[in-house]
Amino acid sequence: MNVHWRKFLKGELIENGIAPMIYRSWQRSVGYNVNHTEISQNMILTTSQLRELKDAQEDIIRAAESVLPHLGKLLQSANYTVLLGEKKGFILEALGDGPFLTKAQKIHLSPGANWREDIKGTNAIGTALTEDCPIIVSGCEHFVQENHFMSCWAAPIHDLRGEIVGFIDISGETGNHQEQIIGIAILGARLIEQNLRTLDIERQLKFYREGAKLAIDLLKEGFISIDRFGIVTNISPSGASLIGRQRNDIIGKPVAEVFSAPKGWMVNNQALDLHLKNQSGHEIVSSWRRVADESGDFLGAFGTVQLTEPQTAGPVWVGSSPSSQQVMERVYKAAAAPSSLLIQGESGTGKEIVARMIHDFSSFREGPFVALNCAALPSSLLESELFGYADGAFTGSRRGGQPGKFELAHQGTIFLDEIGDMPLTAQVALLRVLQEKEVTRIGGTKPHKVNVRIIAATHKDLKSLVEAKMFRLDLYYRLKVITIELPPLRERLEDIRDLVPYFIQKSCTLNQFACFGIEDNVYPYLYAYSWPGNVRELENCIESMIAMADSHVLTVDDLPWELRQTPDSKRIESPSLLDQQTKQTILAALAQTQGKIAPAARLLGIGRNTLYRKIKEFDISVL
Numbered sequence: 001m002n003v004h005w006r007k008f009l010k011g012e013l014i015e016n017g018i019a020p021m022i023y024r025s026w027q028r029s030v031g032y033n034v035n036h037t038e039i040s041q042n043m044i045l046t047t048s049q050l051r052e053l054k055d056a057q058e059d060i061i062r063a064a065e066s067v068l069p070h071l072g073k074l075l076q077s078a079n080y081t082v083l084l085g086e087k088k089g090f091i092l093e094a095l096g097d098g099p100f101l102t103k104a105q106k107i108h109l110s111p112g113a114n115w116r117e118d119i120k121g122t123n124a125i126g127t128a129l130t131e132d133c134p135i136i137v138s139g140c141e142h143f144v145q146e147n148h149f150m151s152c153w154a155a156p157i158h159d160l161r162g163e164i165v166g167f168i169d170i171s172g173e174t175g176n177h178q179e180q181i182i183g184i185a186i187l188g189a190r191l192i193e194q195n196l197r198t199l200d201i202e203r204q205l206k207f208y209r210e211g212a213k214l215a216i217d218l219l220k221e222g223f224i225s226i227d228r229f230g231i232v233t234n235i236s237p238s239g240a241s242l243i244g245r246q247r248n249d250i251i252g253k254p255v256a257e258v259f260s261a262p263k264g265w266m267v268n269n270q271a272l273d274l275h276l277k278n279q280s281g282h283e284i285v286s287s288w289r290r291v292a293d294e295s296g297d298f299l300g301a302f303g304t305v306q307l308t309e310p311q312t313a314g315p316v317w318v319g320s321s322p323s324s325q326q327v328m329e330r331v332y333k334a335a336a337a338p339s340s341l342l343i344q345g346e347s348g349t350g351k352e353i354v355a356r357m358i359h360d361f362s363s364f365r366e367g368p369f370v371a372l373n374c375a376a377l378p379s380s381l382l383e384s385e386l387f388g389y390a391d392g393a394f395t396g397s398r399r400g401g402q403p404g405k406f407e408l409a410h411q412g413t414i415f416l417d418e419i420g421d422m423p424l425t426a427q428v429a430l431l432r433v434l435q436e437k438e439v440t441r442i443g444g445t446k447p448h449k450v451n452v453r454i455i456a457a458t459h460k461d462l463k464s465l466v467e468a469k470m471f472r473l474d475l476y477y478r479l480k481v482i483t484i485e486l487p488p489l490r491e492r493l494e495d496i497r498d499l500v501p502y503f504i505q506k507s508c509t510l511n512q513f514a515c516f517g518i519e520d521n522v523y524p525y526l527y528a529y530s531w532p533g534n535v536r537e538l539e540n541c542i543e544s545m546i547a548m549a550d551s552h553v554l555t556v557d558d559l560p561w562e563l564r565q566t567p568d569s570k571r572i573e574s575p576s577l578l579d580q581q582t583k584q585t586i587l588a589a590l591a592q593t594q595g596k597i598a599p600a601a602r603l604l605g606i607g608r609n610t611l612y613r614k615i616k617e618f619d620i621s622v623l
């Protein structure tokens with residue numbers, strides 16, 4: 001070979017005995033004016049330049065991390081050096097030991113040096129990169145004499161698009177030449193290419209996962225995905241909000257824990273049918289699309305969740321706080337008796353809902369439910385509305401007269417809202433109807449028998465009105481045979497967790513929007529607010545948030561101004577169940593003892609001072 005090299009340098013033609021790739025590279029080396037005895041000008045990076053280059057070549061270094069030690073092991077104690085480099089010919093990493101390493105370092109076959117053909121003449125690294133194929137360059141095949149002492153095997157590394165991104169080189173002394181080492185270099189390059197592909201797939205997956213996350217967050221419908229083991233892998237905020245649980249509380253759980261899933265559903269059933277009741281007792285339906293691989297094996301499923309069509313048939317009380325549970329208990333009891341009933345509670349606490357529920361559950365349910373707001377009409381009109389008027393009762397009255405609400409409510413329920421605003425004259429007439437169970441139209445003489453259940457409601461304190469002589473005591477006792485007290489929303493904050501998803505769904509259905517989600521950090525603001533308008537105000541608040549929202553997930557920014565003020569630290573957390581129950585127990589004891597502290601303390605089995613402390617702590621007002 002030495003002979004060929006010398007002949008070539010003298011410009012004598014070589015017919016045979018030299019590989020065409022080597023011959024082409026020698027020709028290129030001459031063209032580059034490479035000095036054939038020794039390299040006059042190496043290209044070597046400083047330590048910081050090498051560090052920068054390695055940072056830029058992070059992918060190839062990461063991909064080679066697991067491969068280089070294996071190659072090193074294969075060639076262990078055989079006196080070789082394994083090199084990893086980048087596409088421009090710079091060596092990035094070197095592995096090996098033994099005497100060859102010292103010799104290699106002398107000719108800069110080490111990290112930071114560039115082994116391009118135009119610098120180093122024919123060599124395995126530069127020529128493999130130029131020819132884009134694996135190559136062996138042995139002894140005198142190197143164009144520069146100072147490299148004749150070694151044999152080198154190199155293979156280029158390609159990326160997914162087939163572009164060269166680097167190389168693997170194995171070098172040793174010529175006396176150590178073994179043809180099959182090229183196989184090890186090629187294997188190393190292929191393994192690194194595989195790892196680069198995996199890195200690329202991981203990045204693509206991350207990209208798709210992030211995209212899917214973004215899409216899910218903005219998704220209008222409740223969206224849920226499960227893997228092949230039936231574990232929930234994701235749920236949209238709107239889905240979690242519908243179910244009434246936190247996202248983190250659902251993700252990672254078996255789907256059967258979230259829904260009531262029949263066993264084996266995911267293997268056998270195409271159409272998955274999972275049912276669920278949320279905390280407010282509303283039925284949630286889900287529909288699923290199964291995903292399978294080519295052989296039909298189940299990979300997972302994507303589903304949408306939504307509330308079943310809202311029940312238009314009857315009013316619904318939403319809320320699972322202890323206070324709400326007590327209200328419902330009284331509603332069921334009150335419905336069973338035909339007695340008159342008084343519902344008391346601040347405006348917007350749900351008095352009309354309760355009245356309608358009692359009607360629906362009572363023996364009067366087949367009859368009509370007739371509502372009248374006593375505060376909305378002037379005194380004269382109120383009486384004719386209630387009792388009707390006879391033909392010619394007053395100028396302009398309708399011919400033949402008109403029946404009043406009592407006659408219209410016959411066999412059903414009459415709901416007298418804002419009864420505290422009823423004028424005294426109307427109160428007298430009402431009392432008569434209650435006593436005699438018949439009405440006589442204004443200006444008429446003929447009484448009409450009426451069988452009507454009376455439910456009255458007020459946000460005012462009727463007892464004080466009686467004391468102020470603005471409400472008749474006898475009527476008061478007639479009406480309050482059964483009483484139901486509706487606590488203000490600020491005293492049953494837990495209901496907010498049930499009411500919010502319910503109102504979101506209600507508003508979306510009404511406006512024909514797809515469902516919205518709500519961020520969890522909105523709740524502390526809802527707990528901190530005092531809700532003077534109670535549940536009605538909360539309903540309006542949700543409706544306005546939906547109208548103003550930029551995306552399908554409601555955020556703190558969508559809250560009305562008055563709610564966006566810093567939440568009061570005392571109430572930033574949802575009140576604990578224990579606190580709620582303690583407060584309820586104290587309230588119940590005080591109600592039983594008409595607000596008297598000593599008997600209430602005895603009833604509760606605690607000292608008077610402890611009860612005073614608790615009353616202060618829970619902000620209970622004692623009359």
Ligand SMILES: Nc1ncnc2c1ncn2[C@@H]1O[C@H](COP(=O)(O)OP(=O)(O)OP(=O)(O)O)[C@@H](O)[C@H]1O
Binds near residue numbers: 317459535
């Ligand atoms: N527990 C509840 N569950 C679901 N919706 C409720 C609940 N409480 C109140 N609402 C809703 O809040 C709004 C006000 O309720 P409602 O009219 O029954 O209150 P109210 O006490 O009669 O008010 P007002 O005294 O001003 O007449 C209604 O839209 C009602 O549907």
